Amino acid sequence: MANLNIDSVKARTFDAIVVGSGISGGWAAKELTEKGLKTLVLERGRDVKHNRDYPTTNKMPYEFEHRGQVPLEIREKEPVVSRCYAFREDAMHFFTRDSEHPYVQEKPFDWIRGYQVGGKSLLWARQTQRWSDFDFDGPARDGFAVDWPIRYKDLAPWYSHVEKFAGISGNSDGLAELPDGEFLPPYPLNSVENYFRQQLKTHYGNRHVISARCAHLSKPNQIHFDQGRGQCQNRTLCQRGCPFGGYFSSNSSTLPWAERTGNLTLRPFSVVESVIYDEKAGKATGVRVVDTNTKEVIEYYARIIFVNASALHTNHILLNSTSARFPNGLGNDSGVLGKYVGFHNYRARISAEYDGLLQYATAGRNPSDGGYIPRFRNLHKQETDFLRGYAAGFGARRYQVEDRSGFGEDLKQQLLNPTWSNWNVGSHMMGETIPKEGNFVGLDKDQKDAWGVPLLRINIGYDDNDEKMIKDYLEQMTEMFTKAGFTNIRATDSKQAPGLDIHEMGGVRMGHDPKTSLLNKYNQLHACQNVFVTDGACMTSTSTQNPSLTYMALTARAVDHAVSEMKKGNL
């Protein structure tokens, strides 16, 4: 235990503590420091400074020892993280290794993590869609989980707030199921993506392909230049860290912004082991940290604490924060802490070819990844034998084909004059899952990690609803592809374990009733109101949209509430 003299305690006391420096923690840091609070951000991993710590960002393909591939030896040693599509030689250093940070899989769960300043914000695919009331109304309408204590109108101004700062490219598409936002110019659909959009309009009316909305500066505004960021150069090497700040990450955007206020203290190499609860005061007073270099246990204190360690880590920390008042984890009067975890069902994919529009090809790269098909199933009425629905990605590409047969002048001419393939089209499913009591995480009774924290046990699986949804997606997409004249249609169910979607949510859910939920409508623990959770752990249901934009908006909204309550003397 650190020296407990008064000066030492003072040096370890802040207005606010944020646990985790990823997408949601970065936002908490920005908002808190801007509002004048001396804020300590605790991050378990190493520091990663924008640009300085992007070692591969300007490397050419031939400069990688394994030409971009992950060596077999590493894949065998790290089977979970190796299954993530972005775990490649150019970005391996931003992923957490399974072998170094074990957890217990009661059921197979591919837990993809990024322990460093910036968390997974360095690695994400930057897809950003608002939720609508079709999502916030979902549990109440379809009778699962608990009712969300907020609706779209509560979050809409906060979506605008974060979109303007982060920079989101997209079109105003006028769809109730996917509200429009504060957009920078969209990345256009190519000719076949546009063709498919028209085909869906003709054949269905209510099914749409839109330009994918993504956190890229297609045309920066002054607020982005003020952050030191510049226009996206369409390199599509984002997972290496972007030297232009062309896509949004904590490292390029929120953290340096917070630092400039003079109110930020960032402490890497700091595993938050638990939140300290003061029985007499009836509130949390700080957090207990293990320094990963020295193994020293240090306490830090603050009036408010934002836990933003990413969904399952936040569950982990709260479960490990026990006291006489909360023997089963901080704020866990209801007994639902760690339960009702959801995720996104990414198992199904479909691909095909199209031999029309061959007078067109694509040039350059599209960082937005093409098209997005918003959810169309069970929107206005229940029309299938499963609950909820799915969104889908949609993209079309042509490849240059080089004939490498032959010798000499013939070979040279073939290589100099490549031909184009047919169009290859593909789509992947992003299905909503139903959070259930049986999908839960807990602490292992015996095994501990290197810092003495009990290992997390993960018990999360698919259910019958998910299986029916996969079948429906594959049938519907096959029908849509057939109607569009696509051929050689190949539908696959990867059977991948949950986790690879990297959208795990819940366990510390929001709700009206303290008997069935942990957090109120401002993301405060019902039973310990100076602790806020605004990462994926707070999510009552999962929707079909990518979740990170919603975490950002919830975080900014919760900080605004926290600071106004502090000013009133309520916290």
Ligand SMILES: Cc1cc2nc3c(=O)[nH]c(=O)nc-3n(C[C@H](O)[C@H](O)[C@H](O)COP(=O)(O)OP(=O)(O)OC[C@H]3O[C@@H](n4cnc5c(N)ncnc54)[C@H](O)[C@@H]3O)c2cc1C
């Ligand atoms: C390849 C990939 C593609 C993705 N694509 C998208 C996408 O297109 N759209 C989308 O919305 N989302 C996407 N995601 C998911 C997105 O990255 C996460 O939703 C988002 O980063 C979650 O933010 P967070 O703040 O909750 O967690 P993180 O960004 O993971 O940050 C959590 C931080 O907390 C730290 N931490 C954990 N435990 C502790 C502890 N005990 N003490 C101190 N610090 C701790 C971690 O080291 C980490 O830095 C993708 C993720 C990946 C990896």
